[in-house]
Structure formats: C-alpha cells, structure tokens
Amino acid sequence: MIWRIAWRNLWRHRTRTVIMGSAVALIYGLTLVGLGINDDGHRRMLEEATAAAGGDVLVHDEGYWDTRASDRVIRRGPDVLETVRSQPGVRLAIPRVLVNGLVSTSAASSAVHLRGVDPELEARLTDPADDLVRGSFLAGERSDPIVLGARLVEKLELELGDRVVLTASDPGGELTRALFHLSGVVETGTRELDEMMGYTSIEAAREAVGMEGMLTQVGALAAEEVSVDALAAGLRTALGERADGLEVLTWREAVPEMVGFIELDDALGYLYMGILLVVVLFSITNTFLMAVMERVRELGLLNALGLRGERIGHLLLAETVLLTGLAMAAGFALGLGGHLAVDHWGISVAAWGLEEIEISGLDVADLVFYSTIDPAKWALASALVGVATVASALYPAWKAARLSPAEAMRFYE
C-alpha cells in the first residue's frame, strides 16, 4: 500500500523526481565509466607484464632465468611440453628456444636475442607479428627465416632476403654458426628492443645451435579462474617427478620489478575509486537531503491530515528506495552504454594533440583508453551509491516523522 502511494508521489512531483533521479543516474553512470577506464588500464598493464615475462608460469632448466646460460636447456623438450600442456588449469603451453648470440653481415655484427617461436601459439599471448613492418613473420616459405628489429636491420645494412650469420654457443658450450636469411623486419618503437630482437622458427633455432629435441622455455597460460600460484605449484609437482632439475616460476617471480609497479598502480586505482566515491556520496547525499528537507512542509500537512509520523517516515523511505532503484537502473544503463562506447571507440589520448612520439615500451596506439568491467568494483560502487542514497534520506525521514504538524507547516528551512 505504502509503495503505491510512494510511487504516485514520485510522479506527482515529476520535475523534482526527474531532477533528483537524473542527478543520481548521471553520477552513478559516470562513476561506473570512470571505474571501467581505470580498471582497463590496470588490466592491460597486467597483461603486458605477463606477456613480457612470457606467460603466467614459466618452465626452464634450473638456473636458466638468472644466468641465461646457453647450457641450461630443457633436454626432454617434447616430454616437458606435453606434461605442461596436459596439466589441468593450463589453457595453453608455449614452447620456445631462446638464443643470445651475435648476428653478422659483411657490414657489421651486433648482439641479438633470438627467439625461436611458434607464431600461432605466441599470437595467443601477444602477437609479435603486430610490429611487423616489412616482409613476413615466419610464414613458412623458407627453412632458415629470421625476423629482426628495425634498428638492427639498419645497422647490419640488410635487405629482405639477405644472408645473416648467427654465432652462438650450443648447449655444450661450443661456439657454432648458422646461416639465416632475412624474412621480415619488426619495429616496436622501443629503441632497446629494435636493436636486439630477433625471431625465427623453433626448428630453425634448434638446428642452429644443436638443440634438437630440446627447448629453452615453456610458457604456460592459466585458464580463466585458475590461480597462477596454484598452477605453478601443480606444475612443480607434475614436473618434479621427472627429476630433470627444472625450475617453475610464476610471472611475478620472473619479473619482480614489474610487480611493485603494478601493485602500486592497483593501489592508486583504489585511491582513485575512493576519491570518486567520496565526491559521489557528497553530491548524492546533498541532493537527497535537500529534497527531503524541502518537503518537510508538505509532509507536515500530511501529518496534520492524519498520517502518523512513523508512516510518514516509511513513506519517505519508500519513495527514496523507488527513486534510487529507478535512478540506478537508468544510471546503470548509462554506465554500461558509456563503457561500451569507450571500449568500442576508445578515448584517444593522441587526439588531444600529441604528435608522433616514441616512448619506451609504449606505442601511440596504446594510448587509447578503453574500458573493462570489474564486476567486484562495479558491485561495490553500486552498493555504496545505493546505500548512500537511501541513507541520506534516513535523517530527514526521521526528522520529519517527529515534527509536529504545526511546526512542520511553518518549516521554511
């Protein structure tokens, strides 16, 4: 009964309802969009960290990650790969042969970090072919393809198809050479990477350094909802049985320098959310308090007409709850719409007047803000807004319930 009255009350004062409702909807919607953008930035950073490390969990020969020594290889490559792949919780197992050596042409020589990869598998983590500017990325035509960073190609005075000689140590410590032909050029925009990076197929890399049947690293991607630490522990057990002397690292253990940065960003994200919410709460509370205060007279009249104090309070609360519900529904639609719009088109920082820039680790294209819904955060924000809105009606409702009709009608605020 009271709900029907409340509902009708709302629509009787349509302008007021619309004003308050739209305020809450707008504020709530904006908050959701803000959270979406912030969370997206954070998520992307996590993804990049994982991609930079090479996977959620990494498997190598013991001591490889610290020393990067060429003699620390996984000798039973296919076995280990299969064990990782079949481990429950592993979405994808990515094999790699990593070689640190020298590439030479008749013009010059330069150090290279050569990655023997399976392009299709890598693309599921982060696709190195995205940075391809010339040629093809290990498309399979030749048996000795090599893709090099743009600055390296420049230094070595290479054209597509030219010879490239790789000098590196094999697992026995012997120096060995192998011939490649340049099949593609990548440019990341990061100077250090473009001076050092090289890619080839796993087979070609194996052949070059005598690592037939071996691997340097297996990167494992965790399935949704699987904790990386649990996965690592599981893999340790599964692989430990082989007594091969392998090491299993989570990406956090592999790149601890990124962890600090990410956690800090996370913290800043919460701080940001906190700021938003504080402002939101003030704005909404303000609105509702005001609205209710101003109706004290009207309520006093009702009181005088016989509606008891308590019920007036209930009425107010009911109205508030309904209004909040409506407003939040509208606000949610707004927020969701905003999220979808931002995610689809992105807010481009570049559009704000940045020229061609080359930043370590970032591409201008990356400086577009997208949006990600973190359900936990959205739920939290929604709960807070809802509670705050309703709570802000409590005090005035309580106060109104206590007024004597005569006082109330003279209540001018």
Added chain:
Amino acid sequence: MTIRTSCLLIALATALSPTLCLERTAAQEAPGPEGGEAQLPDVDSVLDYLDDLYRSSSSHAVMEMTVIRERGTRELRLESWSRGEEDALIVIREPAREAGTATLRTEDGLWNYAPRADRLIRIPSGLLSESWMGSHFTNDDLVRETSYDEDYRASLSWTEREGERYLQVTLTPRPEAPVVYTELRFLLTPEAWIPVRWEYLDEGELVRVMTFDDVQSVDGKPLPLRMVVRPTDEPDERTVVRYRELELDVPVDADLFTRRGLRRVAGS
C-alpha cells in the same frame, strides 16, 4: 681437414686467405673467356701449390702495420710466432706506448695480453667481429679459417682486369654455410700463381679488398710481402702490412704460447 696455422699468421694481413687451407674439391674445369686460349690448370694443383707456398710447421716474422683511419694514422711494428695448427702469438714492439701488448691464440681460445697489468684478458666470442688491434682485420680473422674448407666450393677461371690476365679462384658458399660473403675471388698471376688481389663480395657488391705486392723470394718461393686491406665503404681507410723478416720452419718453443713464455718475449 687440414688447417694451416701458418696461413693464419703469415697471411695475417691477407685475412688468412682461405684458399690456402681449403680442402680439395672436385676439380672444376672451365674454359677461359676467349674460349680456350690457354688451358686452365688443375684446381687441385693450384690449391696444392698455394698450400705448399705457405706450408710450414712453425714461423717467425717481423712486420710493420700501418692503420689509416679517418682520425689519423698509426704505425706499429709487430713480431709474431706460430707453431703447428693452433698456436700463434703476435706482439707489438713499437710504438713504445703499446710495446708489449700481444694477442695469444691457442686451441682453447683467444686472449690479449695487457703489459701494464701483466695479465691476460680473454676475448669473448661476442667480440670476434671486432677490429683486431685497431686495424681493419678482425679477431675473427685470427680464429676463423678453420671453417673455410667446410663452407666454400672452389672453381677456377681466367679473367682479365685492365688488360692484365689473371687466374681467378672463385669461392662460393655451400648451401647453408654460415658465412657473410656470397662470393670470394682470389686473383693470382697466371704463370706463377702469386696472389695479387683478394675480393670479398656480398650480393655482388665488393665489401673488402686485399691487394698484394712487393714479391720477394722466401725459401725459394715468390711471396708478396706487402698486403693492403681496404674496406669499400670507407675509401680513405686501409691497413697495410709489410713483412720485414720472415722465417719458416724455424724452431719455436711450445712454451712460448703460455703466460710465462709470453711475458718473457713481450718484456724483451
């Protein structure tokens, strides 16, 4: 597979001409450009001769090396010894500032000797392509030629340059051979097979040229005692090596190629 260290040292300035150490490949006869004006010699004989030319089980030499670069010229006087296939030692005698600096090669690797520190320092394999002693030779030139015979196939032909006729040994890499050059050409005098000019090409473009002159008789064989290395991308730069003394098959103490032996010799 025989590898001649002698080639290494003596032909130091010639970037260790690979021909001399090449395994014989199937003889490939090709008619001369004029269609058979003169018979091409047997490729085996040429290679044998070149091998013999520098054949020795040990050597001792004194050389002058001039390095001309954009920023100035450097003159060095070097003394060198070699023994067997792997051991080699080159010491700088002049100028005084650098005297005593040396490069030591054994089967275990390559080192530089720092006289002021009286210590050896290992040259990491990553530096093989770096310039040796600041010249236009590389460290790699000192250890490299072990794989030339694996990596190239040889053929002979007659060729004419500026009215002069030469016997040309053309080396092309075997498929998959990890070498940066796509072709090497060694021009020899037609009769005596004396090295005249070595050319290194990448995709048809000349990258490096070595020329030989000042032919003198050493142990009864004519040998060019002056070599000039020129990188084609820096036309004003070059390194010139001239032999002042050269003795082959002389007794050389195995102990020389150790820290102790080195010290003795470098200090003197």
Added chain:
Amino acid sequence: MTSLKLGLRNLARNRWRSGLTLAAVAVAVGLMVWSLSLYEGWIQAMVRGATAVETAQVQVHTAGYVDQPRAYRGFRLDAPELASVRRVPGVVAASPRVELHGLVGNEQRSQVARILGVDPELERRTTPVAEAVTAGRWLADEPPSRAEPREVVVGSGVARQLQVEPGDELVTFLEAADGSLGNDLLRVVGIVRTGNTALDQQTVYLHLSDARTLGALEGEVHELAIRTEDLTRAAESAREVAAALGARVGMPEGDGASPGEELVVRPWQEVLPGVNQMIVVFRRSYWILYLLVYLLAAAGILNTQRMSALERRREFGVMMAIGMRPRRMFRTLVVESGVVGVLGALIGAAGGAALSWYHQAHGLDMSLFTDQAAFSYMGVAFTERLYFDLTLGNVVEPVLVMLGVALLSGLWPAIRSARIDPAPTIAGRTE
C-alpha cells in the same frame, strides 16, 4: 552589488543546502589538489630515478659526441671553466667524466663495459652513486700510487658476470682516443647497485686521471654532468650554464656539415626524451581523472541549483512581480553558484594543500600499498616513501577550474529562473 548581497543572503538562508554543496565542492577540490600533488611527486620520483644516478639534470658534450659518441670527441675542461659552471645559481655540483668502452675482465671471463672516469668527490656530490655501494667502498679521493693497481668500482651486474668481489683484480683493455691500445691493472674496491640497469650491468668507475691515461686523453673529458637544485627548472639552468661556458643550448637543427667541436648543453629532457615523453603521457592521462571528478562535482552543483530554483519558484515569481528585472535575477543566481564554487574551492584547496604539504615534508609510506615498494621499473629506481610535490599550479588550477564549473553549472537554472512568468508562478500553476 545588490546581486551579491542578495545572493549571499539567499545562500545563508538555506544553510543546510549551501553547506552541503559547499562541502561537495570542497571535497572535490581538496582531493584534486592532493592527488595532483601525489602525481607530481610520482613524476618527480620517476625523473629523479631516471636521471639522478647517471644523467644528472644538465649535461655538456661536444656536438660531435652527441651525434656519435667516440673517445676522440672530447673537450678540454680546465679549472676556471668548471668553476664558472659551479657559480651558476641553482647548480649544486658538476662532475666531469671520461667515457670509454672496452674489455674488462680476467683470464677466465671478460665482458664489454663502459668505463667512466670520474672525480670521486665531485661525482659523489653530483649523483647518489656513492650511496649505492653495496660492498666495499666508493673510490678514494686520490688515486693510489703508480706502482699499485688502479681502483675500480663495478656495477653489481658486472661483478656477478665476472664473478669478482672487492679485493679482486681485473684487467682492462681498450682502444684509446688516438687508436692505440690502452690497458691497465685494476683492483675492485667496491660494488654499486643503483637500480639503473645500464649502470649496474655495464658500467665501471675509475679515477678521472686513470681513465685519461688509459684513453690517451690529456686534460680532456667527454661529458660534464651537472646537478641542479630544481629538477623542473633544468631547461633554464641549461641556458645559464651555456651562457657561462659560451656554449649553445640544444643540438643544432638539421643535418648540416659535421657538427664537430662546438659545446652543447642539454637539459635531461633532451638527453632522455623517452622519459620525458613518458611523463607527458602520464600527465595527460590524469586528465581523465580530472574530468570525471569535476563532472561529478558539476552534477552536484547543477542539481543543487535546480532544486533550489524549483523550490523557490514562488519566491522568484513574487520578486519578479514586484519589479526585479530578469537580468538581475539571473545575476543573483549566478552569484550564488559562483560563491559556493569559490568558497568551496578555497576551503578545499586549503585542506588539500595542507595535507599535501604534510606529505611533501614527510612523504607517504608506499608500503601501505605494496610489499615491493622499493623496486626498479624500466631502469628507473623507486624508493619506499613517496614525497609529494606541492606547486602553485596544483593548487590554483583546481580552484580556477572549479570556479568555471560552478558558474557553468549554475547557468542553466539561472537562465530558466530568469525567464519565469510571474503570474502563473505565484498562482502555483506551473507544475
């Protein structure tokens, strides 16, 4: 004037409403000021981390060296010139350096390293490298006698690669400026870990005079690294240093003929453009934060004014009926928004500034947020306490923006109210 008085009185009449709106504005502004100071502090930490240890804030080289670093592209730096640089206001210290590349190692292991010859005392005053010593000690003030090995301090990565610790001997072998081969015997006296990867993995420090001898450089240096008081004023300091040395600021434009021996003074932004760009991006990215917070505050103000307009309709109707002109009505209402905006902003700014000031002086303990508070990212080292940076801009800007926002949000309700038709309004027939 009347508008102002009327406006103020109106506000005072509805204390609750005005108070709450004021509070919303104050909170928004206060938080903006505080978080801007946090961001600026963060940026300063990034810049310091990226530059302090290696680059310092201003650098002097020859143009040829900047173009292509070569051992023979150094310049003469005598005592009077150095002194004139030190006299430039804002300069804290300057460290002349010789930079050589060569082999460092022993019979078993060696690696290519960057050899920096420095004056230990001057370097200690210019960069915090001496504080980054993790084993042994920094270079002594004077090099040891000629008979003894030279002192060397190595980066932690180098030490690990070569497997040496303080007391061990090393040899260095390199190509000197005149093309000859320099070499010497070194003894490790200390190991540094700066967090800067280029430094830790590849650099070793020698006495300036030892490096000069090694590199055949008489009286010459390759670089003068200058530390200034104020990071943000590096460009100005660069100009002043250039004036003192008779050098130019920044590299000459375009290709030109070989740039040669002209001295070039550059602030860190030019030496490390990557870091600078990162900062530009970082700053722009918090425009989003700005935008949202202000939008929210604006929504709050707009709403308040609309509510208030709605409620006071009758009152306005009466006022218009008795002769108040629309324009004055408009002005009065705009003043109301404006006052709330200004007052709220000022209060908020004061609060935010006070808190920022506290955090500037004492720092904020970042380990509240993360276990790994001390780390290095992209070669930049961060430490546990983040010191905020309170600048005038941080305070004034939010206030001004809020004022603008307040006025704008108050605009629409004010316009609508000014257009009220008195009679029907008073009669209550407008709903």
